[in-house]
Amino acid sequence: MFGARKPRKEKPRVSAYDKALALLARREQSRRELSMKLARAGYERDEVEQALDRLADDRYQDDERFAGVMARSRAGQGYGPARIRAELKSHGLSDARIRAELDALEVDWHAEAAAQLRRRYREPAGDDLAERARRAQFLLRRGFAAATVRAVTHADVDEAACDD
Template sequence: MPNIDTLRDKALALLTRREHSRQELRQKLSRPADTDVAELDNLLDELEEAGWLSDVRFASAYIAAYINRFGQYRLENELRERGISDDVIRSALVEIPAEESELTRAKTVWQKKFQTLPHNANEHARQVRFLQSRGFSYDTIRRVLSVQDDE
């Protein structure tokens, strides 16, 4: 069973590399099956109080890193999978600059992948599926493809 100092050292080493959510850090530190859950929770509380661990900071950093590649739905889903609460996710998404609209980002992602408009229904469906897999809403996708049709 790893002692608390070993766990703290491992946690600090992980947190100096990048931000982690509380759930991610708990999973990484509890890999040895005999880790005491109560000790681990106390350590995580201590790290939060000291400012080393913050789900709010993690959510903001995650969104900043992936905002140009993914839509809002995918970002929300991936943050939920990492144990971030809906309130924290909503507040982090509000921080997105206004010029970084969902439509603008979807159009940029579309242009990187597809340089030409869909020639037939199969190609159109392929482009829609791609943008949906990136987490963009169907309304946004429809607008991206209709804007492209207008140009």
């Protein structure tokens, strides 16, 4: 009545190079990130290394370019230098590269922290210590330096005093 099922044809496996290229077509990625994704997909270490070397030679993958894109993106999203540094470090970038990218941003971190506070909290905190602490924690989680947070949250109090 019913015949036996035909076995499915297996798709030929995509090379590590082609898989990585497809990942890079979506967005910039670090060498470490691509390496981990390809390893999870079951590619052998040698094939992964060869693919990544070829991608670098062809200038499709460049950690320097990735660092710049990532740093600008995160700064534009309102994150502070500590958070950006930690994220770049997690991608296996050198401290020198990270420092260079942060310097290249030319961001006024005080102004950016103040802008984040204004965006998140419409009204000044005033003299409420608990509210000021909550706002300071918000900025610290976003990666702003403690000195910047202190200056910005205290400026908030000074601003409120001037309004009275």
